[in-house]
Amino acid sequence: MDIATVEFGLFCMAGIILFRFRSVIIRRFALLILNAAFLWASAGGSALALMPTLAFLLLGWVLIGPGPDRKPSVALRVGLILAAFAYVRGYTVLDDLPKLPYIYSTLGLSYLLFRILHLVVDRCGGALPRSPGLVDYFGYVLFFPTFVTGPIQRYDVHRAGLEASPPGDRETLEAAARILRGLIKMGVLAVMARWLFDHGANAFQQTGLPGARLVLTHGAASALFCAYMYLNFSGGIDVIMGASRLMGFVLPENFNRPWRAANILDLWSRWHMSLSDWFRTYLFNPVLKTLAGLGASPKAMPYLSVGAFFVTFLLMGVWHGTSAMMVVYGLALGGGVSANKLYQVLMTRRLGKQRYGRLAKGTVYSTICGGAALAWFTLSLTLLWASPQQLDIFLSMGGVLCLGLEMVLLTTAFAALQLVDRLLAALPHRHTAKGIEWRSAMVGLQAFAVLILLFFVNAPAASVYKGY
Numbered sequence: 001m002d003i004a005t006v007e008f009g010l011f012c013m014a015g016i017i018l019f020r021f022r023s024v025i026i027r028r029f030a031l032l033i034l035n036a037a038f039l040w041a042s043a044g045g046s047a048l049a050l051m052p053t054l055a056f057l058l059l060g061w062v063l064i065g066p067g068p069d070r071k072p073s074v075a076l077r078v079g080l081i082l083a084a085f086a087y088v089r090g091y092t093v094l095d096d097l098p099k100l101p102y103i104y105s106t107l108g109l110s111y112l113l114f115r116i117l118h119l120v121v122d123r124c125g126g127a128l129p130r131s132p133g134l135v136d137y138f139g140y141v142l143f144f145p146t147f148v149t150g151p152i153q154r155y156d157v158h159r160a161g162l163e164a165s166p167p168g169d170r171e172t173l174e175a176a177a178r179i180l181r182g183l184i185k186m187g188v189l190a191v192m193a194r195w196l197f198d199h200g201a202n203a204f205q206q207t208g209l210p211g212a213r214l215v216l217t218h219g220a221a222s223a224l225f226c227a228y229m230y231l232n233f234s235g236g237i238d239v240i241m242g243a244s245r246l247m248g249f250v251l252p253e254n255f256n257r258p259w260r261a262a263n264i265l266d267l268w269s270r271w272h273m274s275l276s277d278w279f280r281t282y283l284f285n286p287v288l289k290t291l292a293g294l295g296a297s298p299k300a301m302p303y304l305s306v307g308a309f310f311v312t313f314l315l316m317g318v319w320h321g322t323s324a325m326m327v328v329y330g331l332a333l334g335g336g337v338s339a340n341k342l343y344q345v346l347m348t349r350r351l352g353k354q355r356y357g358r359l360a361k362g363t364v365y366s367t368i369c370g371g372a373a374l375a376w377f378t379l380s381l382t383l384l385w386a387s388p389q390q391l392d393i394f395l396s397m398g399g400v401l402c403l404g405l406e407m408v409l410l411t412t413a414f415a416a417l418q419l420v421d422r423l424l425a426a427l428p429h430r431h432t433a434k435g436i437e438w439r440s441a442m443v444g445l446q447a448f449a450v451l452i453l454l455f456f457v458n459a460p461a462a463s464v465y466k467g468y
Helices: 006-018 024-042 049-065 074-089 108-127 135-143 155-163 169-206 212-249 273-292 300-321 324-351 352-360 363-380 388-396 399-426 436-457
Strands: none
Touching: 006 024, 006 108, 006 212, 024 049, 024 155, 049 074, 049 108, 049 135, 074 108, 108 135, 108 273, 135 155, 169 212, 212 273, 212 363, 212 399, 273 388, 300 324, 324 352, 324 363, 352 363, 363 399
16 A cells, blocks of 8 residues: 555554553554554455464564563574575565465565564563564554554653654644645645656667766666655655654654765765665664674774674665675665774774864865765665666676766766755845644645645656665
8 A cells, every 4th residue: 555545544553543542451452453444455355364473473472472581592593584584575585485376475674674673682682671572563564554664663662652642733733734845846846856867867878878878778778767766755754753753753854865875974964864774773883783792893983883883784685685786785775884984993093083073064075075976876776676787788788887877967967966955055044933823824835835746747656666
């Protein structure tokens, strides 16, 4: 079920109404029913198609149960969950294993994995005092607003939302305005960006393009796909955040102006933030701690973090899909982030922390680095939309040289974008008090604009992250 649909809106309206009840017991069971109905509807009303997902969920609940210092160990529990996930998801490395003899739903499975592992690791580590009951477990892991595309909320955040009071007038208007902004981004702007990208991608597929045209065509298509991905994904998150806030849940933010990133590491603290936070907490930190436990000296720790970053982002890339192409995508992410970290370590050793800090804050230097980070990320996304055959043709036509030229062009373009953004941010802004009547009028105007724009665009707005 997509976010920008009437069906999703009806589920959200039902949740908002039911969460007006103050009783936590009513809320818990109402959420359980809504989650079950949403899961069933998302699978096309087929109970059989849901069986693998339900089996995976029950396995997770059983493995959460034993507390700290109880068998099985956390490593064995995590290993069992990952093995079950890889089998149900259908990773190509397991193609030789027997398959289930029918088509089943894997929608939302990746985000279920993150929530289940969070509960297992925190339970084994003592951060989760007791295991959630079956009602609370299904209420959390299947939380319908975040089921398809996130963000990845923690269990304590979910529990706080169950017990929270309904939002006040100001919070309600802000949440409604965010929903409308999200619909405009996802249902209008993203659709336009996708239309432009499709034309660019079609031109890129043509064989025999001259070098200059190949560079411009692929560079433009990559930039348009990045814009489409941001508008679609962040717009959907805006809708989810607003709807959840109207129910009483305050979810973690997922985007923070990624076009302002100073480097690749900073980019991943601004893009898909809940995913980056999860990988930092449950993969990067344990990997770095394990490496440090091997007896490394304090001077070696910055270099060990380079390796930990590579492993973390390699696996983050693999998470995006089941094919070998996603391994290459993971290598691109891991290579870019680890190279960024290694560069920082070497520059700090060469210039000293203070001198390098002053250099990194300089306008020219920071915009070039930020532009290069956005360019690398944009070109890496090619692995999410281009077929292996297209990539083979691209590489055979001088793709490595073309990629180098595209890096220069996109770095220049994104650096210019950052400079313009800085100039606009530096302009004086007049802040005026906005009363409830003004806010209500603005929300009404946005709602009217959404209806008009959606009427003229008249195109579906499927969530881009629905397939991951």
